[in-house]
Amino acid sequence: MEILLIFFFSHWFISLFFHTFFLHRYSSHQMITMSPTVEKIFHFLTWLFMGSSYLVPRAYAVMHRMHHAYSDTEKDPHSPHFFEDVITMMRHTGRIYGDLVAKRTFPEKEFANNLPVWDALDQFGDHKVTRITFGTLYSLFYLYVIFILEAPGASPFFLLLLPIHYLIGPVQGAAVNWIGHKYGYRNYNTPDKSTNGEPWGLFLLGELYQNNHHKHPESLKFSKKWFEIDFAYPTIKLFSLLGIVKIAKEGQTNA
Ligand SMILES: [Zn+2]
Numbered sequence: 001m002e003i004l005l006i007f008f009f010s011h012w013f014i015s016l017f018f019h020t021f022f023l024h025r026y027s028s029h030q031m032i033t034m035s036p037t038v039e040k041i042f043h044f045l046t047w048l049f050m051g052s053s054y055l056v057p058r059a060y061a062v063m064h065r066m067h068h069a070y071s072d073t074e075k076d077p078h079s080p081h082f083f084e085d086v087i088t089m090m091r092h093t094g095r096i097y098g099d100l101v102a103k104r105t106f107p108e109k110e111f112a113n114n115l116p117v118w119d120a121l122d123q124f125g126d127h128k129v130t131r132i133t134f135g136t137l138y139s140l141f142y143l144y145v146i147f148i149l150e151a152p153g154a155s156p157f158f159l160l161l162l163p164i165h166y167l168i169g170p171v172q173g174a175a176v177n178w179i180g181h182k183y184g185y186r187n188y189n190t191p192d193k194s195t196n197g198e199p200w201g202l203f204l205l206g207e208l209y210q211n212n213h214h215k216h217p218e219s220l221k222f223s224k225k226w227f228e229i230d231f232a233y234p235t236i237k238l239f240s241l242l243g244i245v246k247i248a249k250e251g252q253t254n255a
């Protein structure tokens with residue numbers, strides 16, 4: 001059982017880290033700068049760890065910049081206030097994202113600056129065969145542990161976790177977008193409906209402090225109150241101390 005839980009939480013937190021660090025704080029907001037080589041390494045790792053549900057950084061960043069510009073209006077790609085349920089919202093977001101990835105639509109000029117572009121990796125990572133290969137590998141690992149290794153406590157019920165692995169990027173994104181603009185408390189009176197979620201914020205590496213983030217979109221640290229914890233922030237600070245990245249927008253670190 002432990003081996004499956006370790007695998008599940010490792011995939012959850014490592015892919016989420018690259019989601020918040022590379023897709024959100026770097027690609028969308030440029031709170032951090034890095035050399036072109038380091039960018040390629042982190043771009044590659046984002047693909048590797050998001051695997052079957054890899055989100056193409058340039059499309060993610062454009063969509064996220066739209067989210068900030070049009071937050072909780074009809075032009076917001078994922079406001080929970082315009083959809084009856086989270087699945088309908090995800091499908092709407094997926095269409096906008098898919099059009100940007102396939103270049104059927106092009107971003108407005110204000111959203112198109114400084115996007116991390118690596119067409120070869122993005123096309124490969126977005127390909128059906130690549131996605132299915134990752135999904136097959138996750139499934140084979142579970143099947144091996146449950147039915148061949150017969151690890152103690154590893155019951156077939158663990159197979160129910162597989163859909164989360166297959167869709168880990170969109171699942172985390174939808175949780176943040178739905179909960180973080182609908183449920184929780186507000187530290188700041190912002191024009192949107194953003195909220196901060198606790199204790200679930202701990203499991204989303206700072207991403208659920210949407211209200212703090214919308215008030216201070218220039219701030220690398222998403223937590224503002226003493227009881228809020230953004231685990232991604234000290235990790236990025238460590239990268240900066242090691243000289244791997246530079247912090248461009250430290251912003252306001254506390255309320
Ligand atoms: Zn943001």
Ligand SMILES: [Zn+2]
Nearest residue numbers: 067194210214
């Ligand atoms: Zn938001």
